[in-house]
Amino acid sequence: MLAEIRLPPASPRVLLPAAALAAMLVLIFAMEPRAMSYFGLTLLLNFALPAVFAATAQMAVIAAGDIDLGLGPFISLVNCLAATWLTTRPAAGIVALALLVAAYAAIGALIHLRRLPSIVVTLGASFVWLGLALLVLPTPGGSAPAWLTTLLAVHPPGVPLPVLVSILVGLIGWLLLMRTSYGTVLRGIGGNPRAVARAGWSLLGGRVALYAAAGILGVLAGLALTGLNTAGDATVGTQYTLVSIAAVIVGGGEFVGGIVSPAGAVIGAWIMLLTGSLLSFLDISTDWQLSVQGGILILVLGLRALEQWRAA
Amino acid sequence: MRERIATALESRPWIWSFAAALLVWIAIAASVAGHGAMATIAVALQFATFFAIVGIGQMLVIAAGPGNIDLSIPGVMTIAGYLAMGLMAGANSGLVPGLLVGLGVGFAAGVFNIVLIDALRIPPMIGTLASGFVFQSMAIAYSRHSHAKPAPLLVDFVSARLLGIPLIALVFMALTVLAAFLLRRSLFGRSVLAIGQNREAARLAGLAVRPTLALVYLASGILAALAGILLSAYSGGAALNMGEDYLLMSIAVVVLGGTSIAGGQASPAGLWGAAILLDLVVTMLNVLGVGAGLRFVVTGIIIIGVLALARGPEARY
Numbered sequence: 020m021l022a023e024i025r026l027p028p029a030s031p032r033v034l035l036p037a038a039a040l041a042a043m044l045v046l047i048f049a050m051e052p053r054a055m056s057y058f059g060l061t062l063l064l065n066f067a068l069p070a071v072f073a074a075t076a077q078m079a080v081i082a083a084g085d086i087d088l089g090l091g092p093f094i095s096l097v098n099c100l101a102a103t104w105l106t107t108r109p110a111a112g113i114v115a116l117a118l119l120v121a122a123y124a125a126i127g128a129l130i131h132l133r134r135l136p137s138i139v140v141t142l143g144a145s146f147v148w149l150g151l152a153l154l155v156l157p158t159p160g161g162s163a164p165a166w167l168t169t170l171l172a173v174h175p176p177g178v179p180l181p182v183l184v185s186i187l188v189g190l191i192g193w194l195l196l197m198r199t200s201y202g203t204v205l206r207g208i209g210g211n212p213r214a215v216a217r218a219g220w221s222l223l224g225g226r227v228a229l230y231a232a233a234g235i236l237g238v239l240a241g242l243a244l245t246g247l248n249t250a251g252d253a254t255v256g257t258q259y260t261l262v263s264i265a266a267v268i269v270g271g272g273e274f275v276g277g278i279v280s281p282a283g284a285v286i287g288a289w290i291m292l293l294t295g296s297l298l299s300f301l302d303i304s305t306d307w308q309l310s311v312q313g314g315i316l317i318l319v320l321g322l323r324a325l326e327q328w329r330a331a
Numbered sequence: 332m333r334e335r336i337a338t339a340l341e342s343r344p345w346i347w348s349f350a351a352a353l354l355v356w357i358a359i360a361a362s363v364a365g366h367g368a369m370a371t372i373a374v375a376l377q378f379a380t381f382f383a384i385v386g387i388g389q390m391l392v393i394a395a396g397p398g399n400i401d402l403s404i405p406g407v408m409t410i411a412g413y414l415a416m417g418l419m420a421g422a423n424s425g426l427v428p429g430l431l432v433g434l435g436v437g438f439a440a441g442v443f444n445i446v447l448i449d450a451l452r453i454p455p456m457i458g459t460l461a462s463g464f465v466f467q468s469m470a471i472a473y474s475r476h477s478h479a480k481p482a483p484l485l486v487d488f489v490s491a492r493l494l495g496i497p498l499i500a501l502v503f504m505a506l507t508v509l510a511a512f513l514l515r516r517s518l519f520g521r522s523v524l525a526i527g528q529n530r531e532a533a534r535l536a537g538l539a540v541r542p543t544l545a546l547v548y549l550a551s552g553i554l555a556a557l558a559g560i561l562l563s564a565y566s567g568g569a570a571l572n573m574g575e576d577y578l579l580m581s582i583a584v585v586v587l588g589g590t591s592i593a594g595g596q597a598s599p600a601g602l603w604g605a606a607i608l609l610d611l612v613v614t615m616l617n618v619l620g621v622g623a624g625l626r627f628v629v630t631g632i633i634i635i636g637v638l639a640l641a642r643g644p645e646a647r648y
Contacts (some may be wrong), residue, residue: 024536086456133639136592138400138456142579143634157624261464264457274454306475309468313461320458321451328452 032278034273036286039269042291050300057179064181065247067292068171069094071185074270074288075192075262075281079233081272082196082279083226084209085130085137089145089261090237093119094256096152097241102161102251109164120234127230131223145260149200152253161251171246185285192281204228209277248326261309262291265316290315344589349606355611362618363394371614372607373492376500377565379606385577385585386549386602392455393585394514395544396527396594401551403444403459404581405574406466408559411436412569413470413479415560421480429482430560437556440466441549448548449541455548467574474571481564489565499561504603509572511599523547527594583609583634592638609633618633 047063048055054063073090080087097116105112126144130137175183196202207215208225216222244255268274268281269290294311298304356375360368385404392401415433419425440462447458491498514520522543525533534540558577563569586592587608588601612633616626 129635129639135638138583139493139586139592140635143631143638144584146579146631146634148623148631150629150631153622153624153627157622261460264460268457274457292616304472306472307468307564309464310470313464313468316457316461317447317451317465320453321447326450 030234033280034284036270036283036290040286040290040293043290045296047293047296047300047330053239057174060182061174061179062297063123064179064185064289064292066130067181067185067238067289068243068247068268069256069259070288070292071181071188071221072236072243073259073263073286074266074284074291076233076240078192078267078279078281078284079229079236080137080141081264081267081274082206082209082277083137083229084212084275084277085128085141086264086274087141087233088138088260089141089143090233091257092145092148092152093123093237094241094244094259096148096155096256097238098245098248098255099152099156099161099251099253101167101242101245102163102249103156105167105245106162116238118297119233120238123234123237124231127226128223130230131226149253156251156253159250159252159255161324163245163251167242167246168249171243185289189282189285192254192284196279196281206277206279209275209279211277246285258309261312261316262288265312266291268316269319281283338561345598345601345604346589348588348601349607350605352608352611355608355615359611359615359618362568362615369495371611373495373497375607375610375614377497378610379603380497380500380503381558381562381565382577382580382584382603382606382609383507384561385551385555385581386556386588386606387507387599389581390585390588390590390597390599390602391510391523391547393554393582393590393592394527394594394597395523395547396530399527399544399547399594400458400582401444401459401548401555402578403440403463403466404464404551404555405578406470407437407440407552407555408562408577409470409569409571410440410466410473410559411556412559412563412573413473416481416563416569417473419479419482419485421482423482423484425483426482430485433560434553434556437553437559438549439552440556441552444548444552445545449545460534463578467571470569472572474569474647480568485560485564486567491560502566507599507602514597514599519543519546524595524597527596529595579630579634580606580609583630587634 025260051059055061071194073094077087077090097119100115100119103112104115126140129135130140171180173180178186196205203214204218205225205228206222207220208222208229212222215225241258245251248255266287267279267284268287270280270285270287272279272283272287291312294315295305295308298308298311356368356372359371363371385408389401389404392399411433414436415429418431418432419429443462444455444459447453447462448455451458453461489499495499514524522533522538522540525536525538526540526543530540555577559569559574562573568572584602584605587605588603589598590596590601609630612629613626616629621629
């Protein structure tokens with residue numbers, strides 16, 4: 020039974036977005052040759068860190084066959100906590116962040132036990148995150164812990180930090196999800212839950228594990244964002260809900276069947292991030308960024324449908 | 332006797348939302364010692380109307396079965412509100428063109444969603460989420476050169492009272508009754524529910540599945556546009572964040588109102604109970620002097636809590 024839920028080779032799924040990303044980079048380098056240096060890349064891809072963590076968080080939820088519409092506000096909440104408690108009362112801040120991860124695991128358990136639609140539960144949770152963020156930090160402000168800003172300003176030799184971290188996240192995600200037997204089980208939860216249950220694995224445990232992973236990655240996204248922005252804002256993360264979903268899909272993931280790819284999600288996050296830079300290089304108002312990001316999502320899904328239609 | 336009450340409640344899932352709304356209202360009335368308790372209801376009805384309008388559309392979509400949901404509602408509301416206000420420009424002469432263009436935007440948005448879902452086979456959740464962002468960014472771009480105001484006639488309409496009750500509440504309650512009647516008696520309504528229960532069986536029974544689904548998304552788009560226009564008129568102009576709350580609220584009033592999230596069953600009356608309940612909760616927290624943060628937290632917890640406690644595990648999407 021388990022053999023059936025094994026995925027087809029992931030390479031073509033990841034190759035296409037990788038080629039698209041390469042094309043975008045070539046276009047950007049052609050328009051702005053200065054971007055082709057160590058510091059140019061660091062500047063261009065600085066915000067890849069929160070985007071990559073957000074995309075992999077969303078990927079964990081999508082692997083369970085669910086979707087997380089509360090991820091953006093969750094990242095805002097982490098940002099607010101990191102810019103206040105983590106600076107002034109580090110112990111309380113760490114406990115609060117751990118509780119947030121536990122809350123994510125609890126949401127996974129609730130969705131599984133009561134068979135609730137993840138979309139409504141995570142949308143409801145988004146109100147809770149937003150409300151808590153406003154309680155912690157009613158108006159934008161606060162300041163990031165010094166260690167966090169220092170950490171994000173590190174210049175590793177040879178490879179810019181955002182590139183290095185992106186590769187590491189993709190690699191670790193690939194190892195955990197695609198190369199371990201429990202990773203196969205986890206993907207099976209969204210792919211063929213009955214087979215997973217028959218094989219003796221706990222569906223509840225698996226969903227909780229995936230949601231907890233999403234919580235941890237969401238916290239990392241919020242911390243990275245705080246280190247970059249050096250301040251807190253209860254609405255700063257809103258965009259990451261769409262960006263993360265689009266990144267997973269553009270990177271070759273599917274909404275059903277537990278078909279996801281960590282490397283693809285990382286590449287998808289870069290593509291979503293670079294649309295912003297590309298728009299500004301093309302002198303198009305950033306007002307349209309949402310449109311372009313939504314449009315890319317529609318385009319990729321439309322092309323995929325066309326392909327299936329032709330194959331059928 | 333007890334069994335009869337149980338069946339009566341089972342077939343009328345909307346009763347719960349009204350009962351809860353009544354309880355919250357009594358709590359408010361008690362805490363203000365009765366002063367302005369009636370006025371509270373009138374104000375609650377005013378805002379509940381906007382929730383109920385988008386709720387009717389969302390209810391039709393959700394009733395059409397697992398996977399169907401319209402997440403583009405906030406985007407449609409915002410762009411329709413902006414375009415309508417832009418054409419009205421604070422003058423009655425712009426009322427008709429403003430309404431027509433605003434509702435036209437809702438129609439176009441519905442068509443766009445249908446193309447994504449039906450022709451491109453994109454899951455509704457993602458198709459409408461993406462299209463919603465496209466509409467929202469159009470509104471952002473348009474808002475740069477528009478600070479228009481609603482037509483005075485429309486403002487009079489949305490703020491008019493009949494015997495102390497907001498006129499638009501009465502108008503849209505009538506529309507809710509019409510929707511309830513259509514769901515029970517018309518071919519369209521019966522088709523929506525049949526498709527929601529079992530799409531394949533509905534298709535085999537010869538029902539027009541794809542046209543019915545198209546109509547459902549079209550209705551949701553037009554109703555969202557209407558809500559956007561009326562809300563802009565009531566607030567004296569459109570705002571970029573005016574649709575923000577409506578993504579969750581449109582789903583919340585449907586689910587709290589007793590419509591099954593799994594589809595195949597709808598509870599139009601419950602929309603009002605839930606809309607009034609959610610509005611009164613906000614009023615109560617305001618009376619208690621609670622800030623915006625806690626209000627959001629409580630709203631979110633109520634929605635997740637009611638969903639978790641709702642009877643019987645149902646199919647997930």
